[in-house]
Amino acid sequence: TELRxxxxxxxxxxxxxxxxxxxxxITDANPFIAKLVGQKPKDLxxxxxxxTGMFEGGMTGRRIFEDIEKMDExxxxxxxxxxxxxxxxxxxLTASTxxxxxxxxxxxxxxxxxxxxxxxxxxxxxxxxLEALMNALPVGVTFSLDRKCKYIxxxxxxxxxxxxxxxxxxxxxxxxxxxxxxIYRHVKNGKELKPKELPMQRAxxxxxxxxxxxxxxxxxxxxRWHAEAYGAPIRDRNxxxxxxxxxxxxxxxxxxxxxxxxLSLVVKQEKEKLAFI
Numbered sequence: 001t002e003l004r005x006x007x008x009x010x011x012x013x014x015x016x017x018x019x020x021x022x023x024x025x026i027t028d029a030n031p032f033i034a035k036l037v038g039q040k041p042k043d044l045x046x047x048x049x050x051x052t053g054m055f056e057g058g059m060t061g062r063r064i065f066e067d068i069e070k071m072d073e074x075x076x077x078x079x080x081x082x083x084x085x086x087x088x089x090x091x092x093l094t095a096s097t098x099x100x101x102x103x104x105x106x107x108x109x110x111x112x113x114x115x116x117x118x119x120x121x122x123x124x125x126x127x128x129x130l131e132a133l134m135n136a137l138p139v140g141v142t143f144s145l146d147r148k149c150k151y152i153x154x155x156x157x158x159x160x161x162x163x164x165x166x167x168x169x170x171x172x173x174x175x176x177x178x179x180x181x182x183i184y185r186h187v188k189n190g191k192e193l194k195p196k197e198l199p200m201q202r203a204x205x206x207x208x209x210x211x212x213x214x215x216x217x218x219x220x221x222x223x224r225w226h227a228e229a230y231g232a233p234i235r236d237r238n239x240x241x242x243x244x245x246x247x248x249x250x251x252x253x254x255x256x257x258x259x260x261x262x263l264s265l266v267v268k269q270e271k272e273k274l275a276f277i
Contacts (some may be wrong), residue, residue, distance in 0.1 A: 003190060005019070009028075009030050009088075010030055010031055012030065012032060013032055013112075014032060014109055014110065014111055015030065015032050015033030015091070015108075015109070015110030015111070015112070016028075016029070016030040016032070016107065016108070016109055016110070017029050017037055017044070017049075017107070017108040017110070018031060018035060018062065018105055018106070018107055018108075019061065019064075019105065019106040019107075019108065020051070020066075020103065020105060020106075021065065021068075021097070021103070021104040021105060022103070022104075024048055024049075024061050024062070025046055025047060025048055025051070026044050026045050026046065026047055026048070026052070026067055027045065028041075028045065029044040029045060029136065034101075036081055036083065036089055036091075036110070036112060037052065037054045037081065037082070037083050037084060038083035038085050038087070039052075039084055039260075041255060043045070043187060048061050049061035049064070050062070050222040053082060054081055054082055055077075055079060055080065055081060055082065056082050057080060058087065059076065059079050059080075059093070064093075064095045064106065064108065065106070066099055067095070068095055068106060071095065072096065072097070073095065073096045073272040074094070074095040074096075075092075075093070075094050075095075076092070076093045076094075078090055078092075078094050078113075078117075079091050079092070079093050080113075081110070087159060088121040089112055089114045090112075090113050090114045090117045091110050091111060091112055091114075092110070092111045092113055093108055093109070093111075094108070094109045095107070095108045095109075095112050095258055096109075098163055106262045108128035116178040133156040134156075135155065135156055136258055137155060137157060138157060139157060139247055139248060139249050139250075140154065140155065140157050140158030140161050140227070140247070140248035140250070141154065141155040141157070141158060141245065141246070141248070142154050142155075142158055142164075142245070142246045143200075143234070143243065143244065143245040143246070144244060145234065145242055146202055146242075146243055146245045147241065147242065147243065149195070149200050149201055149204070149243075149244065152200070158248060159252065160185070161217075161225060161248075162217075162219065163219050163220070163221055163223070175188035184218070186198060186218075187215060187217075187218060187224075188214065188215040189215045190212075193215055194199055195236075197213075198213070198229075198231075199213050199229040199230060199231025199244075199246040200231045200243075200244035200245070200246045201213055201231075201244070202231055203231035203232050203245075203246070204233055204241055204243070204244045207233055208233070208243055209230065209231070209232045209233075210230065210231045210232075211228075211229055211230030211231060212228045212229065212230060213229050213230075213231075214226070214227070214228050214229075214251070215229075215254070224252075225250045225252045226251045226252045226254075226255045227249065227250060228248070228249045228251050228252065229246050229247065229248045229249070230246065230247050231244055231245070231246040232244065232246075233243055
């Protein structure tokens, strides 16, 4: 059993320090923690945590022992671990007591979370940039991370166009009906489009960029606006389609202008006919 423990102790990718509760000095250190701090295990043994200089700020052996006396296990997050050459790592430390030959010992388990914290920070910054972009775009954007588009998020511009209340979202109750508290319709050439004919659903089904798809969107209030939409699939790192995004451009004013231009042309032609007659 001890041999197995030593193998685990020496090969694990988690830092381990063993401290004596009497003199508060390190009695054992595994290779992983020694590597993190840029020292050899033998250089750590016999020293207090403060003497090693491995932690930045207020993390000391004294603090660990004081906390251990109050509880069976002490837990610390976002601790800065310093290496001998000045490099910093963000770690999580768990301390717990155990008995060895009638002596009380403390085992400190140290997990390196540097890459995890960096990934979380990068993801947060990416989400912030994406949110700023979504809020600033003067076109409607809808997206879903669901192949059936059962839950659809929209940006502020689209929410305004769809007359949606704050906090509302678009949901599909089944394969044939879309609702936002009330049913709304997509109409093209006098015919209502089914959900499977809409940009996001088509992009998912066909696994490609689709559009432009033009349709009139009829809102619960009875208002209509003419939209031109493009849809594109969203894929995971393995290329599997997991959802879709659509960009919706309001063509209402353009269509009004085109109709006015057509009407003006018809009036002009009628006047020319009357003049000819």
